[in-house]
Amino acid sequence: MVQSLKLTMNKILLGVIDDFAEEQAKGFDLNHSGSDTFFIVRSKNKLFAYKDSCPHYGDTTLPWKRHHYLNNVAEYIVCAAHGALFQIENGKCIQGPCLGQKLTKVPIEISEQNEIWIDQTIIKEFNL
Amino acid sequence: MNIIGPDKLIWGVEDLAAAKQFAVDYGLTPQNEHYYSALDGTGIEIRAKDDKSLPAGLTTGSMLRKTVYGVKDQATLDAIKAEFTDREVKVLADGSLELVDDMGFVLGFQITIRTTNTEKAERVNAPGDVNREINQPGVTKTDVPRVQSLSHVVYFVPDSVIAEAFFANRLGFVTTDRFTGVGPFMRPAATQDHHTIFFIQAPAFMQGCEHFTFHMAGPTDVVQAGTNMVNKGYQSFWGPGRHLFGSNWFWYFKSPFGCNMEYDADMDQHDESWQGREAMIGPDNSQAFLLQYREKWAPGPGGPKP
Ligand code: FES
Ligand SMILES: [Fe+2]
Numbered sequence: 222m223v224q225s226l227k228l229t230m231n232k233i234l235l236g237v238i239d240d241f242a243e244e245q246a247k248g249f250d251l252n253h254s255g256s257d258t259f260f261i262v263r264s265k266n267k268l269f270a271y272k273d274s275c276p277h278y279g280d281t282t283l284p285w286k287r288h289h290y291l292n293n294v295a296e297y298i299v300c301a302a303h304g305a306l307f308q309i310e311n312g313k314c315i316q317g318p319c320l321g322q323k324l325t326k327v328p329i330e331i332s333e334q335n336e337i338w339i340d341q342t343i344i345k346e347f348n349l
Numbered sequence: 350m351n352i353i354g355p356d357k358l359i360w361g362v363e364d365l366a367a368a369k370q371f372a373v374d375y376g377l378t379p380q381n382e383h384y385y386s387a388l389d390g391t392g393i394e395i396r397a398k399d400d401k402s403l404p405a406g407l408t409t410g411s412m413l414r415k416t417v418y419g420v421k422d423q424a425t426l427d428a429i430k431a432e433f434t435d436r437e438v439k440v441l442a443d444g445s446l447e448l449v450d451d452m453g454f455v456l457g458f459q460i461t462i463r464t465t466n467t468e469k470a471e472r473v474n475a476p477g478d479v480n481r482e483i484n485q486p487g488v489t490k491t492d493v494p495r496v497q498s499l500s501h502v503v504y505f506v507p508d509s510v511i512a513e514a515f516f517a518n519r520l521g522f523v524t525t526d527r528f529t530g531v532g533p534f535m536r537p538a539a540t541q542d543h544h545t546i547f548f549i550q551a552p553a554f555m556q557g558c559e560h561f562t563f564h565m566a567g568p569t570d571v572v573q574a575g576t577n578m579v580n581k582g583y584q585s586f587w588g589p590g591r592h593l594f595g596s597n598w599f600w601y602f603k604s605p606f607g608c609n610m611e612y613d614a615d616m617d618q619h620d621e622s623w624q625g626r627e628a629m630i631g632p633d634n635s636q637a638f639l640l641q642y643r644e645k646w647a648p649g650p651g652g653p654k655p
Contacts, residue, residue, distance in 0.1 A: 255644075256584075285371070285603040286582050293364040302586050303505075303559065304410055304607030316410045318505075318555045 233344070235261070235329065235337040238268065244295035247288050248273055251349060256282055258349040259327045260290050261337065262298065264309045268337065270329045271312050272347060275300040276322035298324065350428055350521040352537035353461050354545040355499050356391050356419035357384075358561055360606055361398035362412050367605040368395050374581050375602075375610060376496040376574055377563075387563050389463045391419070391499035404447070404455040411557025412607040416454065416502060417445065419461025421539055429458050432519055451515040452506050452556065467497045471567020471614070487569070494570035494577070496563045500613050501544050503559040505551035509533065512548045522546070525619055526594040528630040534594055541618040543595035560601055562611030568598040571612045575600035579642050590639040594626070599636075 235249060241263035248257030260283075261270045273282045273290075277300065284290050285301035292299045297315070298307040305317025312324030327347055330338045343349070362368040369385070377385035377392055386392030396403055396414075403414045420426060429446055430438050439447040445459035472481035481487060506512040509532035516522040516535055524533040525543050532548035549559055565571045572589050579585060586609045588600035597616040604610040628634040 255642075281586060282584060283603075285367075285584055285605055287584070289367075293367075301584075301603035301605065301607070302609055303555075304412065304557070306410070316554075318551070320552075320554050 231341045232330070232338040233341065235339055237337065238263070238331065238335040240337075241268070244291065246290035246298070248284070248290070249349070251344060257287065259347070260288075261329065262290060262309055264295070267310075268329065268331065269309055269312075270327040270339075271298070271307075272325040272327055272349070274325065275302060275305060276314065276319040276324065277303060277305060277317070350432075350537075351421035351425040351539040352458070352520060352522070353419045353421060353463065353539045354537060354542065355416055355502055355561075356459060356462050357394060357417040357457075358392075358413060358499070358502065359394040359396070359403065359415040359417065359457075360412050361396055361400060361403045361406055361414045362606060363398055364605050365395065365397050371583070371605050371610070374578065374583070375563075376494065387496040387498050388468065389466050389498045391463050391563075393499075393561075407453060407556055409554055409556045410607070413502075413558040413561075414455060415447075415457055417457035417459055418537070419463055420458055422460060426458055426460065429520070450512075452504075452508070452512050454504070463498065468495060468566045471569055473567075488573075492573065494565060494574040496574070496612075497566060498564045500542070500562045500564040500616070501546060502561045503547045503549060505555040505557055505559050506532070506548045507551065507553040507556055509548040509550040516546065523619075523621075524625055525623060526625050527627045528594075528634070529627055531630045536619065541620060543597070543617040543619055558606075558608040560609035560611050561606075562599075562613045564616070565598075565612050565614040567614050571598045571600055571614045574612050575602070576642065578602055585642060588639070589642075590636045592636055593634060594628070596637075 244264055246260050246262040248260040250257045257273045259272050261268055275281055275283050283300040290298050298309055303318050305314050305319050307314050307324050314320050314322050328343050372385040380386050383394050383396055406414055433448055441447055445457050447457050450456050474481050513533045521538045522535040524535050526534045532550050534544035534547045536542055536544055575589055583602050586601040586603050591598050595616050597613040599611055599613050601609040601611045
């Protein structure tokens with residue numbers, strides 16, 4: 222009991238899986254900085270989370286509009302600054318300026334109730 | 350050669366609806382199903398990437414399919430045709446020319462479509478130097494910034510030396526300034542704008558468009574138009590700020606064109622007497638200052654407070 226309470230205090234609830242339609246992405250700005258710091262993609266019934274930071278320069282965000290992380294056919298993650306394409310499953314850039322480089326994967330946890338959680342230490346460590 | 354500057358950029362995009370909406374929100378006016386223009390008639394043609402009318406694209410995935418330059422007259426078109434005996438020069442149905450440059454970019458040349466249909470530059474008053482009409486407010490809440498004219502295109506190229514030589518020796522462009530080891534800012538002979546192209550040396554797999562931009566009437570319109578974009582949910586890439594080379598104000602936004610789309614204003618004008626400068630690229634040499642958007646704010650909780 223005490224254990225589970227502590228865990229909850231160290232984690233932030235990001236939502237539930239059903240918040241995401243299939244092949245859809247969503248950005249998060251937990252510190253209300255005005256710019257999303259990471260995003261989650263739902264693809265083929267799995268969730269993938271990455272830092273919203275393009276490896277091309279390392280400190281600019283990806284989408285041209287909030288939550289628009291995927292290309293038209295939801296096949297790749299896109300950086301709209303110079304059109305880099307990244308594989309959804311592993312964040313690897315397969316076309317564009319950062320060819321071969323990877324988006325930074327952000328660890329998230331899915332509970333048995335299909336809730337999506339992120340740990341406070343991850344938020345600190347990844348500067349989210 | 351009497352080349353004036355870019356008249357039209359032709360795009361083959363992935364998300365047609367998003368690109369067209371973006372163009373309208375940016376401030377361009379749809380002239381037909383494909384063509385979105387600024388006040389002076391210059392603009393962008395937006396088509397789906399598999400549109401059969403488009404020239405073949407680069408293998409890098411760049412969505413820019415063709416850059417069409419406006420030239421002064423038929424004599425200039427004839428001179429360009431005569432210059433390129435070393436490659437195919439197509440004469441298209443509309444009389445324009447099409448050829449592929451030394452980097453592999455498709456270029457077009459046409460008698461310019463640009464009109465003089467632009468607005469006055471932003472007028473600034475200073476003590477002893479009043480430029481705005483008397484009783485004329487400089488800015489009001491209802492002002493709508495209007496996009497004036499296609500300004501310049503920046504390309505990632507695998508060899509900026511070859512790219513520069515092509516535009517200098519074959520098309521008569523002049524280098525105005527240069528970032529060491531990166532590339533030149535160039536202007537065609539029939540314009541005094543500091544640059545209509547800038548080349549950035551990059552690996553071959555990056556070849557394509559880094560950004561393109563339209564001139565606004567002044568810095569106020571750059572910042573106002575950019576603020577409108579932010580309020581519509583679009584995401585800034587860089588700016589607002591003011592560049593050093595060219596002195597142009599800038600604000601870049603990521604776009605569905607696979608590159609940044611910029612607003613610029615108040616670019617330096619040059620003639621033959623200008624001595625080009627050279628500098629190392631970097632934050633300190635790229636801009637005089639850089640600002641960042643913040644939501645509208647005022648001291649006091651929305652009411653008078655001393
Ligand atoms: S900043 Fe992402 S591709 Fe250039
Ligand atoms: Fe620019």
